[in-house]
Amino acid sequence: MIKRTLYFGNPAYLRRQDSQLKVIQPDPRKELASIPIEDIGVMVLDHPQVTLSQALLSELIASNVAVLSCNDKHHPVGLFLPLAGNSLQTERFRVQIAASEPLKKQLWAQTVAAKVENQAKLLERLGKDAKRLFALLPQIKSGDSDNVEARAARVYWQILLGEDNFVRERFGYAPNSQLNYAYAILRAAVARALVSSGLLPTFGIFHRNKYNAYCLADDIMEPYRPFCDDVVLPMYYKGEFCTDKLNSLQKAKLLNVLTADVEIGGKKSPLLVAISRTTSSLYECFSGDRRKIIYPDFYESRSLKSIS
Structure with missing residues (x-):
């Protein structure tokens, strides 16, 4: 299965629920999307008002999702990866x-x-x-x-x-x-x-x-x-x-x-x-x-x- 690449360039609250990534628009508050975490390969965070829950970040890393954080010039500057990505x-x-x-x-x-x-x-x-x-x-x-x-x-x-x-x-x-x-x-x-x-x-x-x-x-x-x-x-x-x-x-x-x-x-x-x-x-x-x-x-x- 092809893993998905997600890009977040607008304010959003991202949280985990039942192994799904829930994308919440902050104002007015409403759910925009629900995405299976197992389907994600790369996630790009490109807005200072994107907020992640710790529960979501933990499961993203456990699922070997590469999470990129961008700076104020919109270029990737940080990368989250799991400490243990293979059983051997x-x-x-x-x-x-x-x-x-x-x-x-x-x-x-x-x-x-x-x-x-x-x-x-x-x-x-x-x-x-x-x-x-x-x-x-x-x-x-x-x-x-x-x-x-x-x-x-x-x-x-x-x-x-x-x-x-x-x-x-x-x-x-x-x-x-x-x-x-x-x-x-x-x-x-x-x-x-x-x-x-x-x-x-x-x-x-x-x-x-x-x-x-x-x-x-x-x-x-x-x-x-x-x-x-x-x-x-x-x-x-x-x-x-x-x-x-x-x-x-x-x-x-x-x-x-x-x-x-x-x-x-x-x-x-x-x-x-x-x-x-x-x-x-x-x-x-x-x-x-x-x-x-x-x-x-x-x-x-x-x-x-x-x-x-």
Whole structure:
């Protein structure tokens, strides 16, 4: 079953009743919706007057719902996840922490290759020339020692937005803000799936920043970033981003990335489900039951529109 992504951008009181999320409008007070908590995957709180009961928050966390809190600029800044998301968590932690450096370098090379290939395929979907990116794929070595990921990123963004002198950065003009929002949603979904698979989001296979509590999530989300780009860039090309601020309609479109169809393991799957397959396969790599992480590809039967 596809888990739902809920967005709250207006004042609301959220409470639990009979394993249902009750959405109450505060003034005038009335019930707006009743949603089974087991159906929820990600929940975004984007208004200072959204209030949650402790009973609801406890059950959301127990159900492995990723709850995101946004700041006054409407960007996700906080994430609630369960401390125990898998019945074999302690054993899986040990297996993850014991992973050898050569194994982690191999897994990172696979991750970079999947990201660059998806970037190249997105260029093709958008009617762009992807030859330079495909040419970089054979150059990826264990641990990406030649930093192909960064080289590919420069080529990728230059082809996509070079005419606009775009610089991909945390703070900057559109579509930076929109990309950051989509990536934050994706990061939360990946962290949720890692916890569900009994893995620590903190210990990465490549990222090692001691101030980052989600190093592994930042690793595993890399091949998924182009799926966010696939939502953001057509909106940008159509002139939908007049400012760096996102309106409710734009946020709704960006949140839909989690339900986008992808191909993973030769089968069509919603992106949120694919992420869980990826994190499950990652554990199997740590445990020695498989040698390669399962990453998604673009679902090719979808109607493509060339944008040039």
